Amino acid sequence: MHVTHAGILVGVVLLVSATGFAATPSGGESLSPVPFDETLSTGMTGVDIQQADSAGYVVPRAEVFYSQYEYVVGYYGMDALVNSLDAAGGTEQFGRPMAIFVTDLSGTEPYLTEEGYVRARNSVAQGWVRAEDAAFVVDSGARTPGGPATLPFGDRVDAERFADAHGGEVVTWSTVRTRLAGGETDPLTRLAERRADQQQWANDSVAGARELLDRPTSVVVGEDAPTLATAVERAPPNSTVVVPPGTYDVNLTIRKPVTIAGSGENTVLHGEGNGTVLTVRSPDVAVVSLRIEGIGDTRVGQSAETEAWDDRIRLIYGRGDAGIRLADAHGALVQNVTIETPANGVVALNSTGAVVRDSTVRGSDRPADGFMGVLAMYSAMVVEDSEFVGGRDGVYTHYANGIVVRDNTMSSLRYGVHEMYTSDALVGNNTVTDASVGLIVMTRPAGNALVDNRVTDAEIGISTAGSASYAVGNVVTDTAVGISIGTDRSLYARNTVVDNGVGIRAATLLPTNTVVANDIVANDRPVSVGNRGTRNIWATDGTGNYWGAVPGLDRDGDGTVDRSYRPDDAVDRVAGRSAGGYAFARSPAVGTLRQFQQAIPGLRGASVVDPAPRTEPVRPAVLERVRKEEDS
Amino acid sequence: MSSVRRAGEVAQREFLTVLRTPTLLALAAGYVFLLTAVAWLSVAGTYIALVLDLLTPVEVLVPILAFAFGYRAILGDRESGELETVRTYPVSRVSYVGGVYLGRAVAVLAAVLAGLVAAALFVPFSSGRDLSFTATHATVDSPVLYLRFVFLTAAFALVVLALAILVSAAARSSRGGLALGVGAVVALLVGFDSAILTTLAGGFVSGDSLTALLALSPNSAFRSLVFVTTLAPTGASVPEGPAALVATVGLAGWxxxxxTAATFVVWNA
Incomplete structure (x- = not known):
């Protein structure tokens, strides 16, 4: 071989590589917007967006192309956009924004409805404009279902025309950024404050409902009236109808505030397998101390084409047979009632302040054959101290903002608690065993709290969605996946996650969750990450989670190991359990690779890093108790 | 016969020497294998991530490779007596040293570039992300950045090889050559930067003059060039400064x- 030939070859490769300096890597100039439904979207709740879409309200949106994140991130509302751009660690994890596009309302001839919602006379004209080229109308009184809206226009003239007609001020992108920044108070602080209030609200609701037990007896079935129906007919409002032991054939609608009091399990209301047994269409009705059987097996109603965005759900889910149906029954009480049902136990529609307590719902053996223990729609109600066995879901909520579900046990069903389109719910101190999913939150709501629950023997312990929520103090054992995180800007703390296939699954798009002070021990895999995330850092103020034995030492005695721990890393994953893995974790080769993988996280696969793993459990007593239970 | 022609003949002879030395070929193969392994293990998925993953391995392996290829080049001729024979021909010192450098450089660059090209092949095939319903864009990642890295690494290899040729020309015995060679590699990998660290820790230099000081260490100059030309365009925060120019001057200077020094010490004119 001649050196000249080799030299020419090498020279050519060098020339090609030198072209790297002639070309400039693409900036954001060449980027153009993509269809919004192809973005990974965030901001506003699922309910708000559904409502806006079906009513034809305009929701200003934004698309951001980050330099180190190959997926386009979509935002509903300018607040979500600005808060995300300003979020700590945002640019560290995604790189800088190469291009920001916002909705261009120029040419759409927007106007405000009486409530302040934005409609467009010519919505097809809606396009995109770069944020820095847009003019924004702020403080105009325009709003979305999620709150006040900032409206972007491609043409400043249109913005000014809108401001003249509807008020507000026309400002530039940089002004919008400073104005909207930090506008919302820390959602988690708000949530923590609200939680105590919500418990108090639930206590007050229960106390109010229990006053219905003190009503004077007016009619005794069998003595003063032949049937329950005539007894209720004869009873004056605010009195008690006593139902002595016995079996009563009932398909009854109650339209006045009375208390139906049985004498326990021996008082049986039987529906003969025909529809709903008791329908309550009055506030302040109480049904106590009895048993309900013979409920019809119609689980779902008929669908129909109607106006509201969730009619389909309401008509299909809300029309099934039930032991007790509460409709507009505010402040109603169901206490010490046992229901055997092939469909629903209690259905509550528009019954805010209703209380179901100390009751039992036994559903079908197979989840597919049954329906919900308590199905709450549009009802901020209280479900407490009750037991749900079998059937599909223990408690199913649809748009039941503010519902409190506490101190219940659920077993042998599909989901323990199933939240749909429900924000600001408090689910506390429930025990779920033998379920597909213990507690599941769907449809991107906000402000939900899952506190001090116990889930064991499930496919997924706790599955979350939405934003500004928190899961605190829960114990999850013996599941395939302990906690599946699908939220953003939410808190996961003081949970004890032991003996699961995967401890925590981080399936979230934007790494904005706080995951600290959890005890995540003895899981086959401590953590798994979805394929579309980026780097998640799980520590705040220099302390992370407890993972059991992890490589490294606590040399300064501050309670955290001096080496960062990567629970989803091939080496660290085994290092906690094998002496070999522990030693291998100190290898310079491993160290060097790790060190470089910390750079430009947005262009790496998803991962989780705990920069300050704890040396001691956060809740040692709980952990010890749980591990003892697991061993026995 | 022109001096360029003579240099070319020397280069051809050096190139063939490398090809006939199985140890060097094995070393080159090992280097290519290591880079490929790093690329495979890091599952970078993007060119810029691969650059970062390869930076440290390259910084360590390229000096070792270059010195292995270079330190015996002239020393071997000297020990076997061929250098005396060469001097009987009408070959100038410049032609001889230049030819040796060129011949060895082609061999070293072939190995260095082969390793980098092999590593890059993993990128298009290791993108583990597929969300077909979701829009993607190019981000700042670009093969352009990797090309820059390849070019800089080649330049770095040439600089280190020049040092190896100097060692080779200066050494008068095998043992001396080996000692000088190992010493130079250690100095490149650890020594220069340790010295800079000492001055920095002693408070003798400020942050500003550190940029200039770094240019004195070939490894650090190479590293800062990589950061400035590949990482900075991605939006990572790299401090502003004349790092590129200073580092280029530093590397070229070395x-x-x-x-030049090798030309003077190879034999007395």
Missing amino acids: AVVAI
């Missing part, structure tokens, strides 16, 4: 000084 190469020119080393080759």
